[in-house]
Amino acid sequence: MENSTIRKSKVWSPEKIDEIQEKAELGRYRIRGQATKRQDLPSFDDLVFTPAGLSRVALEGYREKCDTRVVIGEGRVKRPLVLETPIMVAGMSFGAINSNAKKALGIAATRCGISTCTGDGGMHPVEREASEKLVYQLLPSRYGLNPYDLKRADAVEIVVSQGAKPGTGGTLLGQKVSEEVANMRDLPLGVDQRSPCRHPDWMGPDDLGVKIDQIRIATNYEVPIFIKIGAGRVYDDTKLAAKAGADAIVIDGMEGGTAASPEIQLDHTGIPTIAAVVEAAEALHEIGMKDEIKLIIGGGISNGADAAKAIALGADVVYIGTAMLVALNCNKSIYVEDYKALGTEPSACHHCHTGKCPVGIATQDPALMARLDPDEAADRVENYMNSLTMEMQIFARSCGKSRVVDLDPTDLRSLTWNTSMITGVPIVGMGTTRNPYWADYHHATGQHEFVAK
């Protein structure tokens, strides 16, 4: 037969064949950075905004204000965390990324009035200096954790798990354990590190409550405490985190980024961000804490539409990691030969785990690091953050809202049945009353309230 009739199998696709043969050669599973590459997940793109027309009046962009400020821990701690826009730079460890990248993110976040987060591996002095508002992570690994830095934090984030590897500990391959990383983490130089999958000193939500009390005492009741969980059993976990005493709950969907995770886990563990936000918002609402406890959602958020839709579905703030790296230059079409040497190309790179990042972000190699000028990079990240804010305001104003946080599910319609079922947002073409499962929606006292029929 001629070539034109050669059929490829869906079951035994070229990717699957490649994967099996790579495992056969390596004798282990694949580990890589970035995020799942699944193409079939429901996403925020399945939703559209229903802008104001006659039934609602839009706001004028040039003259009418659209507020973006969010405060975390208000009425609960002495020094609540004020964010000028509902975006936070997600925790990315010193080790996964280097001090130049941390500095750039810190400068940009400070200019935009938002926070950065240490991630694993401790508080780097450059990061503390660059970031006016810095969230300090407390992870199962305890790498770089010390009471001195805890007291210098503007918020504390207890990490139960992250979306890219929920239920598994972290991985930092030896090639990234430079002298500075080893010193900060108290580790031997150049040796692969596996960090634990759960905290050594508490086993469940009741113990976690005690741990939170201890941190409150250690920080003099000054700063908010978050609990971060990879999206899996979101509805129950959110209620338990609230009961344990968190001021904010961070839910990281299965699209969440990483510097190194088993690929099989990236693709097959956790639930998508769009489903996670709905479950978490509903759980908080049910226990009457939707306003008091802030909901922070991460995982695959890349533009103001994703962010505004997450907020409309119940989030208060979005948490962004990978897109911040992209703004720094990740996957940019420069140093193309170095991408090729890694077996990849710009826009397809997921090689953070190798420590050979072509653009100088996910590497501790001084020669590669020199490719990232923190001051120039900070300008790019600042521009990106400002664009996100303006995009969110476009949607809020066009829906007639003077605060981004006032976006709600009635501002949305779903383009697909799947996403409609997942979110409860009516499918396009069917008003709220004709949709058989659309719950009666009330927007009383600014709360998102679903009442099942």
Ligand SMILES: Cc1cc2nc3c(=O)[nH]c(=O)nc-3n(C[C@H](O)[C@H](O)[C@H](O)COP(=O)(O)O)c2cc1C
């Ligand atoms: C390079 C990199 C390093 C990360 N390191 C950490 C970490 O140390 N601790 C943590 O809780 N999450 C870590 N994450 C996950 C982020 O905090 C966040 O949950 C995730 O990036 C959100 O998804 P997004 O990347 O699609 O925005 C990391 C993510 C990336 C991309």
Ligand code: SF4
């Ligand atoms: S360009 Fe660098 S930061 Fe981006 S995916 Fe590749 S190795 Fe990671």
